[in-house]
Amino acid sequence: MRVWRGLWRAVSSGDGAAHGGRPRRRAWETSLSPLERVRRLLPPEEAAAVGRCAAAPQVPPEEEEATAPQVSLEEAGARPGPFRAGELALAEVRRKYNATLKLLCRLAAGSVLASPRGLLPHCDIIGQLPGQMLRTSAGAPLLLRRPSLEEYVLLMPRGPTIAYPKDISAILMMMDIHPGDTVLETGSGSGAMSLFLSRAVGPKGRVISYEIRDDHHNLAKKNYRHWRTAWEIGHMEEWPDNVDFILKDISTAAADMKSVTVDAIVLDMLNPQSALPVVHPSLKQGGVCAVYLANITQVIDLLDRIRTCKLPFLCETIIEVTYRNWSVLPAKIKNCKSSQMVENQENIEEPPQKEYEEIHIQDQAVLKESEYNESLSDDAETYCSVPYVARPSYWQDGHSAFLTKLRKFRPLLSSCC
Incomplete structure (x- = not known):
């Protein structure tokens, strides 16, 4: 034992040259701070620089916040809160x-x-x-x-059937639109697609929307103007004025399209095959033309026109966007009370909170109106195990449209219809 103690003293004593010139920490010494551990791993000159940085005076958090530049809500991009007249x-x-x-x-x-x-x-x-x-x-x-923009599009006044937001989002992904792009739209309708395109291209972009019917043209302009006005009042910032509504048949606008180059095209009309020969010269090489059609027979007519006229388009995808709604509700028992309330009564000996009834009609559960507020209180919430029933809802969204994605390519031999 004395021999081992002597060896330990010999190793631990001295200037620590065996450890690279750094003193060895004894077991009884206090633990090193993270900064001291880093310093011992660095060369002497770098360790001294770290020490000087650590010795610099530290500013208290409250003084640092006081000296920091103050940014107003408008400068930070924060949206003002209260409702205002006109929005x-x-x-x-x-x-x-x-x-x-x-x-x-x-x-x-x-x-x-x-x-x-x-x-x-x-x-x-x-x-x-x-x-x-x-x-x-x-x-x-x-x-x-x-x-939201989706809710406004669904609730705004409409003449023709709108392109639904679920389809519009898929079309935007098809075309891969970026801020600053120029997009051509044929068929303004009620202005639903125009609003989403306006937001997608941003203030530096441009949307050219053609409409053949005068009433649809005026309605699309009106809905677009109302949304811009309400947005500016409620958000204290201007919605981009980047949509040009043109009252004209696109099939007769070949002269106007010669001087225009677009990044993407959206065709929302009954006969899009009549517009393809006019608009395809303005579409950039590799650009996407998205076609919104209600019937699959219209898709067949479109592809047949592309084949017979030998138009420079490749059909990449034909999809139908469907949503499946689900219903997740507490399990129903025979006495028409929720299983959550029954379990609370069994597990708690104290008098339970005020009960509330649930009326189960198909897959919906409705709280009794007179006791609606009591059922939402914090005292009524429980986190115990409650059986739930999850199944697809009886009410499902129906078919809306077929989306066809056409890609423009450069043919080896140019040909026209």
Whole structure:
């Protein structure tokens, strides 16, 4: 034992030359800080530089925040909160069978929002923050918030059938549109596609929208103008004015298209094959032409026209966008009460919270209206194991359209129809 102690003293004593000139830390010494560990791994000159940086005076967090440059909400891009007169507001009304009715209105000081559950003056909405629950004259709660572009497109006035947002998102992915691109649209309709294209190309981009019918042309311009005005009032920033609505038949606009080069094309019309010979010279090589058609027979006619006329287009994909809605609800038992409430009564000896009834109609569960607020309280929430039933909803979205993706290529031998 004495021999081992002597060897330990011999190794641990001295100037530490066996360890690269660095002193060896004893077991009884305090543990090294992270900075000291880094310093011992560095060469002497770099370790000294680290020490000088560590010795620099530290600024307290409160003083650092005080000296930091202050940025206003507008400079930081933060969106202002309260509703203002002239902008759009969306009211969600809970109806029977867990259904939700959405009402879109433009706020004005002397107007009133009429809902199936009562009236709500616009003056009670103006100045409130979005996302709040307000009560109507009948005492029913309404959720007020700003509409998204998808909701505005679905609720705005329409003449022809719109291109639905689920299809528009797929079309935007097909064309791979970037900010600053120029896109040609044939068939303005009610302006749904124009609004999404306007947001996709950004302030530096451009959307050229052709429409043959005068009423559709005016309606698309009106919906586009109303959204821009409401956006500027509610978000304190301007929506890009980058859509040119042109009232003209695209099949007769060959002279106008000669001086235009577009990055992508959207055809939303009954006979898109009549427009392809006119618009394809303006499409850049490798660009995408997305065609929105309701029937598969129209897709066949389109492809047949491309083949017979030998147009420089390759058909890459033909898809149908479908959504599958699901219903996830607590399991129903025979006494028409939720399994969550039954389990609470069995596991808790204290008197339970005020019960609420559930009416199960098909795959919907509706809370009893008089006790709706009590069921949403924190005291009624439980985190115990509750059986749930998950299945596809009985109500599914139907077919909307077929989306055809055409890619322009450069043929070896040019030919025309």
